[in-house]
Amino acid sequence: MNLYRNPEFLRHAWLELTAQRLIAMPAIIGLIALIGAQLDERVGGLRMIGLLLFVLITVLWGAKLAGDSLNQELVQGTWDQQRLSGMGAWQMTLGKLLGGPVFAWYGGLFCLALYAMTATPSWATIRPLLTALSAAFALHALMLLSTLVAWRKQPRAAVATPRARGSTLLLVFIVAPQLMSLMFGRHAVGTVLWYGHTIAMADFVLLCALLAMVWSVTGLYRAMREELAFRDPPSVWAGFLLFLFVFSGGWFYGRPLADLSVFLKMAPFTAHLALCALIAMIAAYVMLFSERKDWVRLRRLVALWQSGQRRRAWELAPKWLASAVIAVLMSAAFALAGLVTEPWLDGIAGACTAAALLAFLIRDGAIVLGLNFTRDQRRADAAAGLYLAVLYALLPGVLYAFGLRLLATMFWPVLVAHQPFWLIPILLQTAVALDFVLRRWRQLPA
Numbered sequence: 364m365n366l367y368r369n370p371e372f373l374r375h376a377w378l379e380l381t382a383q384r385l386i387a388m389p390a391i392i393g394l395i396a397l398i399g400a401q402l403d404e405r406v407g408g409l410r411m412i413g414l415l416l417f418v419l420i421t422v423l424w425g426a427k428l429a430g431d432s433l434n435q436e437l438v439q440g441t442w443d444q445q446r447l448s449g450m451g452a453w454q455m456t457l458g459k460l461l462g463g464p465v466f467a468w469y470g471g472l473f474c475l476a477l478y479a480m481t482a483t484p485s486w487a488t489i490r491p492l493l494t495a496l497s498a499a500f501a502l503h504a505l506m507l508l509s510t511l512v513a514w515r516k517q518p519r520a521a522v523a524t525p526r527a528r529g530s531t532l533l534l535v536f537i538v539a540p541q542l543m544s545l546m547f548g549r550h551a552v553g554t555v556l557w558y559g560h561t562i563a564m565a566d567f568v569l570l571c572a573l574l575a576m577v578w579s580v581t582g583l584y585r586a587m588r589e590e591l592a593f594r595d596p597p598s599v600w601a602g603f604l605l606f607l608f609v610f611s612g613g614w615f616y617g618r619p620l621a622d623l624s625v626f627l628k629m630a631p632f633t634a635h636l637a638l639c640a641l642i643a644m645i646a647a648y649v650m651l652f653s654e655r656k657d658w659v660r661l662r663r664l665v666a667l668w669q670s671g672q673r674r675r676a677w678e679l680a681p682k683w684l685a686s687a688v689i690a691v692l693m694s695a696a697f698a699l700a701g702l703v704t705e706p707w708l709d710g711i712a713g714a715c716t717a718a719a720l721l722a723f724l725i726r727d728g729a730i731v732l733g734l735n736f737t738r739d740q741r742r743a744d745a746a747a748g749l750y751l752a753v754l755y756a757l758l759p760g761v762l763y764a765f766g767l768r769l770l771a772t773m774f775w776p777v778l779v780a781h782q783p784f785w786l787i788p789i790l791l792q793t794a795v796a797l798d799f800v801l802r803r804w805r806q807l808p809a
Contacts, residue, residue, distance in 0.1 A: 371450060371458025372465070375432065379466045388470045392416060396477055413478035414491055417471050422499040425467030430506035432463030437514050452587040459507050460500070460583065471499070490569055497572035504579035511586050512653050516744070559617020574610075578603055596678045597685040604646055604689055608639040630704045633713075636697035640717060643690035644724055650683035651728055652744055656735035658807055687724065694721050715783040719776035722786075722793045727751055729796035736803040 366372045399412040436442045450458070461468065475492070482488040555567045562570075585599055615631040615638075629637065660679055667676040694717040701713035731747040759771035772778045773788040 366457065366461065369454055369458050369462075370448075371445070371455060372462040375458070375462030375465050380469060384466060385469070388466070389473050392470065392473045392477070409481040410478055410488070413474050413476075413481065414495060417474035417478065417495055418498075420474060421464070421467045421471030422495060422502055425464035425471070425499060426502040426506045428464040428467050429460070429503040430463075430510045433459060433507050433510045434514075437510070446590055452584060452591050452593065455587045455591070456580070456584045459587075460503055460580070463507070464503055490565055494565075494569045494572045497569070497576040501572060501575040501579045504576070504583040508579065508583045508586055511583075511590070515655055516653075556617070557613035574606075578606070594678045597680055597682045600650075600682045601685050601689060604643060604686065607642050608635075608693075611635070611638050611642065629701075629713075633697065633700045633704050636693060636700050637713070637717075640690060640693035640697050640720075643686055643693050644720060647683050647686035647690050647724060648727070650681070650686055651731055652748070654681050654683055656681075656732055656740065656743070658736050658804075662807070683728070687728065690724060691721060694718075711783065712781075715779050715786050716777065719779040719786055719789050722789045723776045726793040726796040729793070729800040733796070733800035733803045736800070736807055 395416065396409060396412060399409055402408075433442075436445070445455070478492065553564045555562045555564055557567065581599060582603075585595060588595055612635050615635040660681075664676050664679040667673075667679065698714035698717045701717075702710040704710075705713065727747075730750055731744065734747045734750075735743040737743065754774060759774040762768070762771040762774075769782070772782050773785045773792075776789065779785055779789065
């Protein structure tokens, strides 16, 4: 799509690329390059300076600019006007992805020019450049997506989004050290054993950056479609989870299992299924607290399902529900594989652990939903997080402090492997939580 015909990109370009900025950015980069050339006359030094400046300016600072640009639109109330414009979802995605950080991309062009002038054309010099470009698109898309997700949880009447700004800055501080270490630190050398193939660490980092770019931009595009009132089922989200399952399998097959101390006693297939179930459960928790729990939408979903309109019901299914269903399937597959491939006692212990984790997932989901089944949902997720902290930390800590260590076991599902009979009180907790959410559900307006 032609960016010169993208009104969102052009609007940001006119606002951000002022004459003063157009002159200041290349001047500052030139002065830094001049200082670097004086301190280190080697060509490799200038090349590294150009790449490092691109990472700092375009990847990291550009990510902050992308998040701040959307956050400013949400605070000023202009986002609803853009949603009513004639722009499509993909046009809006490109406009936000390249428009908000357009000044950072402008500076990045000079950094890339400095890198190209001082680097010898080879795969060793092109690879870090492709990694940095992929990381820039991925991080910018994640910033926009996290800002949009944080805003969706806010009441429409009050569009103050300090949490959106905080989430974007937190993401920068988490990703920045890892990215710098993988590109310039000691982790940039070496090899990775993945699906039995030995891959250079730099090539593997490039592969991960490309995949992260594809999925993050896809997620942003789907979020834009949802903002433009398109009704999309969580099929892409389910596909992303399946991709994670396949990608994580590279650590289990074609390599000595002794390298994986956490799954040391399991067969590779069983260990892989255990990790897949854990990924699905984590995804269910993340989406449970990230998405809005719209009980009107859930009522429509239940009505469509009961009337036999399965396809329309799937279109209304939230991502946390799809993740929970996948978690149930993967946990059942892990339990069955453990009973078949592992010794009898180990298989029973693994099956009980999977059942306990699922029971706690259902219990926690019921608590979160029950607190959200009300007209005022502003503090529901915070209250649910507090109650879960009490159940997982404070209450078992009190029992442990009073010497009742055995009773504390029923609040920590991973310990069920050593005490399988504690699965019964865990299931009782789940039953109580389900009764709570059902009673709150019946109290909602018809």
